[in-house]
Amino acid sequence: MRLHVADHPLVAHKLTVLRDENTASPTFRLLVDELVTLLAYEATREVRVEPHAIVTPVTATVGIKLADPRPIVVPILRAGLGMLDGMTRLLPTAEVGFLGMKRDEETLEAITYANRLPDDLSGRQCFLLDPMLATGGTLVAAINYLFERGARDVTAVCLLAAPEGLKLLEDAMGDRLDLKVVVAAVDERLNEKSYIVPGLGDAGDRLYGVV
Ligand SMILES: O=P(O)(O)OC[C@H]1O[C@H](OP(=O)(O)OP(=O)(O)O)[C@H](O)[C@@H]1O
Ligand SMILES: O=c1cc[nH]c(=O)[nH]1
Numbered sequence: 001m002r003l004h005v006a007d008h009p010l011v012a013h014k015l016t017v018l019r020d021e022n023t024a025s026p027t028f029r030l031l032v033d034e035l036v037t038l039l040a041y042e043a044t045r046e047v048r049v050e051p052h053a054i055v056t057p058v059t060a061t062v063g064i065k066l067a068d069p070r071p072i073v074v075p076i077l078r079a080g081l082g083m084l085d086g087m088t089r090l091l092p093t094a095e096v097g098f099l100g101m102k103r104d105e106e107t108l109e110a111i112t113y114a115n116r117l118p119d120d121l122s123g124r125q126c127f128l129l130d131p132m133l134a135t136g137g138t139l140v141a142a143i144n145y146l147f148e149r150g151a152r153d154v155t156a157v158c159l160l161a162a163p164e165g166l167k168l169l170e171d172a173m174g175d176r177l178d179l180k181v182v183v184a185a186v187d188e189r190l191n192e193k194s195y196i197v198p199g200l201g202d203a204g205d206r207l208y209g210v211v
């Protein structure tokens, strides 16, 4: 597993406003969108391309274009949905699949309640979106699911990660070089309810309200 932590003052600035409990949903959604667009630049560094011949007004030349099959972007509902537009802004031709997953707040077990993905992901580059990597249970289950269906490689894009969740990921699939995790920041720890500290609270609730 390869980990990339964003090191950029704009990311740090936007994260600070995002964390603030006084930041209301409309601004929170806008900031998530902006942060993902900044992270997407790094996350797509190894997107597959192929040569593409064109003619400029001056001469014939060979550039590159995204290779087929196109990447597939997979937001983990709910909170990952807030990251979808920011990601597809950079990858407008990507396909989009959906995984609905919910952490049981008592057992901390990840429960999958929705799945709209191709059964066969052979040869596909997958970009998994979820703002919060807390215990890591949700992300490990989602990544395993994509690899079991044949994904060629998986890049997980998260806003905040806890060291405990990164350790679970490392223990579960540390030797996989076809897994990359891109995060805006690694926070201090989890609290007694397994929320990220300092964190930003419940990302889904802050995006969409308490349900
Ligand atoms: O690393 P973990 O300990 O598994 O926790 C992280 C998960 O918890 C949050 O989702 P939540 O279960 O709150 O669902 P929601 O997006 O519908 O709010 C978050 O978006 C992750 O999916
Ligand atoms: O801090 C946390 C942990 C899990 N899920 C969230 O939305 N926030």
Ligand SMILES: [Mg+2]
Binding pocket: 079, 202, 203, 204, 205
């Ligand atoms: Mg939630």
